[in-house]
Every structure is written in structure tokens, then in C-alpha cells.
Amino acid sequence: MTQFNYQTAFSRNIGWVTEAEQQRLRNSRVAIAGMGGVGGSHLLTLTRLGVGGFNLADFDTFAVENFNRQAGANMATVDRPKLDCLVEMALSINPELDIKTFPEGVKPAQAAQFLGECDLYLDGLDFFALTARRAVFKACEQLGLAAVTAAPLGMGSALLNFLPGGMTFESYFQLEGEGEYQQYLRFLVGLAPAGLHAAYLVVPDRIDLVGKKGPSTSMGCELCAGFAASQVLKILLSRGHVLTAPWGLQFDAYQNRLRRTWRPGGNRHPLQRLAIWLGERQLLHSSE
Numbered sequence: 001m002t003q004f005n006y007q008t009a010f011s012r013n014i015g016w017v018t019e020a021e022q023q024r025l026r027n028s029r030v031a032i033a034g035m036g037g038v039g040g041s042h043l044l045t046l047t048r049l050g051v052g053g054f055n056l057a058d059f060d061t062f063a064v065e066n067f068n069r070q071a072g073a074n075m076a077t078v079d080r081p082k083l084d085c086l087v088e089m090a091l092s093i094n095p096e097l098d099i100k101t102f103p104e105g106v107k108p109a110q111a112a113q114f115l116g117e118c119d120l121y122l123d124g125l126d127f128f129a130l131t132a133r134r135a136v137f138k139a140c141e142q143l144g145l146a147a148v149t150a151a152p153l154g155m156g157s158a159l160l161n162f163l164p165g166g167m168t169f170e171s172y173f174q175l176e177g178e179g180e181y182q183q184y185l186r187f188l189v190g191l192a193p194a195g196l197h198a199a200y201l202v203v204p205d206r207i208d209l210v211g212k213k214g215p216s217t218s219m220g221c222e223l224c225a226g227f228a229a230s231q232v233l234k235i236l237l238s239r240g241h242v243l244t245a246p247w248g249l250q251f252d253a254y255q256n257r258l259r260r261t262w263r264p265g266g267n268r269h270p271l272q273r274l275a276i277w278l279g280e281r282q283l284l285h286s287s288e
Helices: 019-026 037-049 082-093 108-114 130-143 169-173 180-191 196-200 218-237 270-287
Strands: 029-033 053-057 098-102 120-123 146-153 156-162 247-252 257-262
Touching (some): 130 156, 156 180, 196 247, 218 247
Parallel strands (some): 029 120, 053 098, 120 146
Antiparallel strands (some): 156 247
């Protein structure tokens, strides 16, 4: 029977990272909330990168409608907890992983506990889980912890990094005091100011902020994982410049385009305010 060996398992990383850097990754700990389409791919990508420890949270179970995009979703996992399935998958890659699980998800009051002993937070929460998301990002700010979020949009990904001492999640998205649907709209507009994905949406009615539903693709989720893991590597290893909010990136494989965005003031920026206003009009129209 083949025995697991860390150095052998991740030896093909060497060249893009040094032996010493690989050991730093082995000793790193990353928190990921959400084990669905984005979070599950995040976990498996970072496990293959050789990250040695994780704090993981999810309360949901797999369903057939997850098959189009979620790494752990298949006939054998329907009705099983996503967290259990993804932990099994990660441990089958690296049996030495140190994993702390939070099977009730991230409770806002326990956000700091969820982030305990971690070097970085990687956001994998559902788009509509804004209460939990805001709590976790606030805790990151208070703990001086770097936080990375990558959103699957169409056949691409939009990425934002929030680093200690820089612009915060709340100051960028401007969600405080806004109603539920306005928060969703502000989050969507703030994630991808370039809006590269909008040009090829062929059934617009499938975006339903009121019903908390939207279309998705496996390409978007996998691109998120690669996009975000590259940022995580740079942050954990202190390698090179990391673009931070109010700077953002959006790559769209369908459009063959990469855009770097800059929105000083976040959603207070005039272009963002215009996009939010237009989005409100569309939301009102769709609800009539």
C-alpha cells in the first residue's frame, strides 16, 4: 500500500515555490466559510497547493441542483453534509491535514472564534449570506487578518483583496443601514465594477435578487479557485504586490478579457452610484 509523503505529494509545486516556501504553506492555516461551488473548489485547490491547516464552516447538504458547479456534488453525496464530503475529499489528498470544522456554519457572534489561529480568510459563502459575510469580514478587520473574496460571474471571476490597514469590506460596499435587497444589489455592483459578464447573459430573468436565485457555471467556480489561490499564495508567502480594495480584478474567459478596476470610495464612487441606481430600476421593473 502506498504511504502518504508530503514532500512527494507536493514536489511538483517546487519551482513555482521554493522548498522553504512549501514548508511555510504546510504550516499555514486558512479559514474558508462555505463548502459549495466556490468554497469547495477553494479547499481542494489550496489542499493541492500544500496548505496544511483549515478552519471550515458549512451547514448545508448537497442536492441535485448543485451538480452543475459544486466540486463535491454527485449522486453519492446527495443529502449528505457538504462539510463532511469536502473534508473527506481534502483528507484523501492530504491525510495529514489539520482541520477544524464548524458544522453549524458561521454564526455572526462566533465569527472571531471561527477565524481563530488562522493566517487568512478565504470567502466561500453563498452570495446571499450577507449577514454572516459582514460579520466575518468585520472580525477579520478587528483581528488584522487578510481576507480574499472571489465571485463567480458568468464564465469568469471578480476578485477583491482586503488587507490589514487598508480599505475595509464595509467602507467599500457601503451596506450599513441599507435594506436586504439594496445590500444584495450593492454587493453585486461592488464585486465587479467592470461588468464583463453582463454582455452575454441570455436569460436575464434568471437573476432574481428577491428570490435569492441566480445562474451559475462550473467555469466560474473553478476560475475563482485559481484566481483566489494565487492571491492566497502571495499573501501567505509575502511574495510581490497584492492588489487591494478599492482596486479589483475581473477576468472573463468567455469575453477573453481581464480588467483592473479602481473605485475610490467603493460604492460611493459616482460610477458605482449610477450602476446601483440603474440596478434599482431594473429590480423594480422585474418585480412589477
